[in-house]
Amino acid sequence: MAANLQKQSRELSTAGGISASRLAISRLLDQAAQVYQSEILPGQMKVWLDCFQSEKPETLQAAFAGYFKVGKFFPKPADIAELVALGRESSKIKDYQPIDAERTKQEQETAEWQQASEQARRMLAKLAGRTFDPVTNSKEKLKAQAQQLSEQRGKQQ
Secondary structure (H helix, E strand, O other), X not given: OHHHHHHHHHHHXXXXXXXXXXXXXXXXHHHHHHHOOOOOOHHHHHHHHHHHOXXXXXXXXXXXXXXXXXXOOOOOHHHHHXXXXXXXXXXXXXXXXXXXXXXHHHHHOOXXXXXXXXXXXXXXXXXXXXXXXXXXXXHHHHHHHHHHHHHHHHHHO
């Protein structure tokens, strides 16, 4: 069983090189085959490689390590995929930093930010085929135009 997996791993590496992810999958499946006293068939190996070829080796290692702690049977790709997804979610939570509303407000009140905002609005208006003038396109005028458009659409229906 383990010898078969090692043979498959050697064949893959001699067939023009192997990515770090594919090598990691092969090694981790070999380890799982030994732990769970199971054998991996060539078709199964292809499924595993197709499912996880884009994952980082460290991610796969963490997922398999987590599975080895709780798994009672040889893992299926879905078992490992679930642990990979959980790992991604937990890393997003660690990286999360709430927005500082006061700092954002102060930044938006600067002349530099106002200038950049106006420039972006002009560019978007140009892309939409309209003109943008901060004096004539005041909030009140824009609201009035929106009201007129909704009234016109209401009459058309």
